[in-house]
Amino acid sequence: MGDDTTGVTPSGRRASGPRCIALVGPFQSGKTTLLEAILERTGAIPRMGSVDAGTTVSDASAEARQLRMSVEAGFATTRFMGDDYTFVDCPGSIDALQDMRGVLPAVDAAVVVCEADERKVPALGVILRELEERGIPRILFINKIDKASRRLRETLQVLRPASRVPLLLRQIPIWSNGIVSGFVDLALERAFVYREHAASQVIPLDGEDLAREKEARFSMLETLADHDDELMESLLSDMEPPRDRVFDDLGRDLAAGHVVPVLFGSALHTNGVLRLLKALRHDAPGVEATARRLGVGGEGANALVMKTFHTPHGGKLSVARVLSGRLAEGAVLTGAAGQAERTSGLFRLFGPGTEKLSEARAGDTVGLGKLDHVATGEILSTGRTAPAAPGVASPQPVIAVAVAPRDRKDDVKLGLALAKLRDEDPSLVVTHGGDGGEMVLAGQGEMQLRAAMARLAGRYGIQVTQARPAIGYRETIRRSATAVRGRHRKQSGGHGQFGDVVIDVAPGARGTGFVFTDRIVGGVIPRQYIPAVRDGIAEALRKGPLGFPVVDVAVTLTDGSFHAVDSSDMAFQQAGRIAIQEALAACQPVLLEPVHRVEIAVPSDATARINAIVSARRGQILGFDARAGWPGWDCVAALLPEAEIGDLIVEIRSATAGVGSYTAIFDHLAELNGREADRIVQARAA
Structure with missing residues (x-):
């Protein structure tokens, strides 16, 4: 079974046990279709489903079918050549990268699905960087090769800037009438032609294809020799290295992150899919390497929670990768906070469907039922304490x-x-x-x-x-007012109400808020009523003459009077409220709008467009610089009114092929005048 009929296994080095493989890549690169092809070729489903028809295994939710795109990670376990594989179809939209970030720590390797499309290279670069920083072994699968309009080496030149690690060709295409009809495997030194929805057929390797294979294979071996001195000596001596050694180097360099092997095919027609599966089987590390990368070991069984679902009938389901040991149904698991919970069941996952299990071993990816106090990213253990989790920080909302x-x-x-x-x-x-x-x-x-x-x-x-969320507008005053009296008198039978205050009001420095000073002398207002005056003023400042909270005012209590019987806290609160309301109206109130400092990260070729977007939104460009550690990217710094930030990300993504983003933090309040201020005040009044 496969793209070749030999079943070559290199020197017994292949990792054993269940694997977990992430399918990642830019939006609409074909990840969900590739999973369908894998499931069909391994016999897990009788025929492939379609994204457009809403019949795929991993996009089974109503939201995914409604939007015709993956909106959350989907899981499916299948069997290939005697081994279990769980494939995780991760959403490609930049909006949903957090789902991928939750999955990545637990996988053994990732298949990065992409196209020969320059417009998607920035998104490919973002995803590859995530994998590089987490140390995840990765294989690049160039999809839709049947629609390729350029030679593979040209495609590689387009894709190369996305990876900081060398892209290593594992195959070269066979062309027939301008269409890719098959491939030459550079490690096996064999040629194959595609057959739709069937294993590829071995053909003789001769003529021009043989010459191209010799050149491409030598280039592949040269790259591998960068990390293998014996292989380098063989090449320098014009000696053909043993095939087992080539396979060993491919697996070792993949696991170490020295190279990114490149394969190609067409998921829609299942071309190249079995070759990809065999590459994963031969070269991808197993769960032991994943556990070492995470520093997980010790007593008992340990499992990392990759994703959380709330199912309509089964309650909470925590999808976890068992990193070590064995888990039995009903196991008691200790979480990060030391809490112990008993799982209500173990489940094998296949899209929205589950199959009950009695036990899970190291390497299995399973659903754990009803762990109500467990979150995505936690490591659970049957031991007394859980190992430290790698941590998946959530980015700031945009x-x-x-x-x-x-x-x-x-x-x-x-x-x-x-x-x-x-x-x-x-x-x-x-x-x-x-x-x-x-x-x-x-x-x-x-x-x-x-x-x-x-x-x-x-x-x-x-x-x-x-x-749209409310903008945090505020108001303040431009002028001072002195000796403003607020008197509250009410007589309605029995004790009345009486409070009388005199205040001075002045603008405060920006950011000082509300400052209250008591300068009462001679007991004209008893001490016990002073806090009530302050509270009444503070309450009135929640809504000023323009309709917004008032900030940056200094109020001084200078005089007043009281009644021995009718004065009370309530009366002096009301008197303070009356005084400040009268004063504010006479102090030229002015509207303030919040301004944020924004840092926008974009590919360098989009920097000029971003500057124009910021300027059009009443922003002030502070400058830009190269983004640290991101070759080919810039970071634009600007001051931007909060009112202009609401849908900013939509324009940024449109200008950057979907990859730009930003962070914002409040900087200061700025005066807003003219028609825009009038419009905001009128809208508030309405």
Whole structure:
């Protein structure tokens, strides 16, 4: 079975046991279709499903089918040549990279699916960098080779800038009438022609193909010899190295991250898929290497949680890779915080389907039932303490939406549903508060929020309204006012109410907030009422003449009077409120808008476009510099009003082939005047 019929196994070096392989790559590169091809070729499904038809194994959720794209990691376990493999189909959208980040620490290797498309090279570079920094062995699979319009070496030149590690050709194409009809395996030194949905056929290697193979093979061996002195000596002596040694070097250099082997094919037609599977079988490291990379060992069984799902009927399901030992059904597992929980079951995963297991061994990827207090990224152990987890930091959100249930009785239900969504995807952030007490859902991109809205409606039956989150406008004053009196007098039978204060109000330095000074002398206001005056003023400052919270004002209490019977805390609170309201109206109130310092990371060829975008959004460019550790990237620094940041990421992604991003932090409040200020004040009043 396979693209060759020999079943060559290099020198017994092949890792044994179950493997876990991530399928990663840019958006729409064909990862889900490749998984379908793998499942068909290994006999796990009778025929391939289609992304467009919504019939694929890994994109089984209603949201994925609705959006026609992967929105979360999908898992499928199959068997190939006697070994179990769990393939994880990771979303390619930059919005959903956090799902990939949760999966990567636990996998043995990654297949990076890409196309010969220059527009997708920046996205490919971002993904390869994630793999490089985490030390994940990786194979590059150039998909859609049947549609290739350029020679493979030209394609390699296009893709090469995306990788900081040498790209190593494992195959060269055989061309027929301008179409790739097969390949030559440079390690096996054999030629094959494709057969659709069937194993490739061995053909004689001769003529021009043989000459091309000799040249490409020597180039491959030269690269491998950079890390093998004996192989280098063989090449210098014009001696053909043993085939087993070549395979050993391929596996060793892949595991060490010295090279990225390059294979190609067409997932849609299953061309090159069995050759890819054999490369993984021969060259990819096993779970022992993964456990060493994570520093996991010690007593008992250990498992890393890669992903969390909340299923409609089975409750919470934690997908975990068993890194060492054996797990039995009903095992008690200790988490990162020292909590111990008993799993309700072990499950083999196949898309949305599960199969109950009695036991899981090292290398297996399984679902663990109902571990309510366990989060993605934790390492669980049957021992007394859990090993330290590698940690997957969530990036700062770049887009947000204010949400509210259309039916008010769903308010509590919405909060619980959002908590579950965040459990499944930690890069989602839910906040409460702001001036209007709104609930805000923030994330990594427009598509991620669309998928979240679809989940709320489809899984939890909650319809929500969406709006732009409120901007943190404030107001302050330009002028001072002195001797402003606030008197509260009320008589309604029995004790009345009486409070009388005189205050001076002045603008404060930016950032000082509210400063209150007491200069009462002679007991004209008893000491016990002074805090009430301050509280009344502070409460009134929550909404100034323009309708926004007032900041940066200095208030001095200078005089007043009281009544021995009718004065009270409540009366002096009201008097303070009246005084400050009258004073503010006379002090030329002015609107303030929050301004953020923004750092925008983009490929260098997009820097000029980003500068134009910032300027068009009333931003101030502070400068740009090369992004540290990212050749070919810049970091643009700017000051940008908060009101202009809401959909900024949409324009940035559009200008950078989907890979640009930014971070923002509050910098200062700035005066806003003119028509824009008038519009904001009128909208607030309405």
